[in-house]
Amino acid sequence: MTHPAPLASANLSPRADVLARIAAAARSAGRDRSDTALVAVSKQQPWSRIRSVLDDGQRIFGENRVQEALDRWREVRAELADLELRLIGPLQSNKALDAVTHFDVIEVLDRPKLARAITDAMSSTGRTPRLYVQVNTGEEPQKSGVRPDALDAFLLALRRDFGLTAEGLMCIPPAAEPAGLHFALLAKLAARNGLERLSMGMSADFETAVRFGATSVRVGSALFGARAADAPAL
Ligand SMILES: *Cc1c(COP(=O)(O)O)cnc(C)c1O
Numbered sequence: 337m338t339h340p341a342p343l344a345s346a347n348l349s350p351r352a353d354v355l356a357r358i359a360a361a362a363r364s365a366g367r368d369r370s371d372t373a374l375v376a377v378s379k380q381q382p383w384s385r386i387r388s389v390l391d392d393g394q395r396i397f398g399e400n401r402v403q404e405a406l407d408r409w410r411e412v413r414a415e416l417a418d419l420e421l422r423l424i425g426p427l428q429s430n431k432a433l434d435a436v437t438h439f440d441v442i443e444v445l446d447r448p449k450l451a452r453a454i455t456d457a458m459s460s461t462g463r464t465p466r467l468y469v470q471v472n473t474g475e476e477p478q479k480s481g482v483r484p485d486a487l488d489a490f491l492l493a494l495r496r497d498f499g500l501t502a503e504g505l506m507c508i509p510p511a512a513e514p515a516g517l518h519f520a521l522l523a524k525l526a527a528r529n530g531l532e533r534l535s536m537g538m539s540a541d542f543e544t545a546v547r548f549g550a551t552s553v554r555v556g557s558a559l560f561g562a563r564a565a566d567a568p569a570l
Pocket residue numbers: 377379400424425508537538539540554555556557558567570
């Protein structure tokens with residue numbers, strides 16, 4: 337380890353600790369710490385824990401279910417102008433209207449039918465959430481996301497058929513494989529398509545993701561503690 341833990345770390349809040357780890361990883365990769373945003377993944381967490389992370393200054397949150405997010409954030413959102421909500425879990429086309437209405441960023445765009453539903457929801461609401469294309473870097477049959485070899489054509493179709501431009505790419509690597517390989521692949525796919533944003537890295541591997549160029553990391557349990565029930569398979 338080239339970075340001994342600072343002596344004060346025991347006194348840092350979980351959020352300050354995660355931010356310090358992001359900063360250290362950025363430094364070791366020659367990146368600026370401010371180039372990686374922390375997305376606090378609040379799915380399945382009790383409100384008391386979310387409240388304390390909010391009180392600590394966190395403003396970007398990730399949720400994986402539209403309805404859970406609506407129930408939880410509707411009121412707070414009206415009070416906090418700088419709150420940013422990101423949808424990071426699978427989205428059914430018939431929930432696109434709710435997603436477009438209530439989220440600032442949708443990170444799970446991965447098929448034409450969903451692109452159509454999002455486009456329709458954008459024109460009916462006048463809202464334009466930022467979009468990420470989810471890439472199934474591990475080509476796992478049960479997982480959402482565009483396969484790497486289909487990505488370039490999908491991005492082209494988004495622009496041509498729907499007038500949509502993705503801001504970046506998102507991936508969830510297979511649990512059993514070294515995440516760095518998948519982060520490197522996602523970075524390569526983004527560069528090839530002129531995309532500058534990369535949503536990658538979770539509690540177990542966000543420092544690796546920062547080294548591979550993540551512009552946002554999605555951190556749940558390392559910030560909030562273990563979830564009551566583990567997340568359903570993605
Ligand atoms: C749950 C979840 C996370 C956060 O997972 P942790 O391991 O708790 O940090 C990140 N990204 C997605 C897509 C998730 O569903």
